[in-house]
Amino acid sequence: MKCVICKNGETVPGTTSILLERDKTTLVFKNVPADVCQNCGEGYMDEETTDRLLQMAEEAIKLGVQVDIRQYVAA
Numbered sequence: 001m002k003c004v005i006c007k008n009g010e011t012v013p014g015t016t017s018i019l020l021e022r023d024k025t026t027l028v029f030k031n032v033p034a035d036v037c038q039n040c041g042e043g044y045m046d047e048e049t050t051d052r053l054l055q056m057a058e059e060a061i062k063l064g065v066q067v068d069i070r071q072y073v074a075a
Contacts, residue, residue, distance in 0.1 A: 001035065001044075009039025015072075016043030020057050024066055027057055032072040049074075 003009040014036040018029045034043035052075055060068060
């Protein structure tokens, strides 16, 4: 698909890093599967991956995590 951010690049399957912040919690997820723009690097995740990331983030917030870097693990 054509990238909606840069409007020039095409996306290809790959991985990306995602930063999520809420209140006092900052989480970085590495190696998240996504379609990645070959021009600007913008990552587009599918609904299943997005849902999994949000679930993992909610668990971390409930545990009181403030800052964490994690490898993405599919369910």
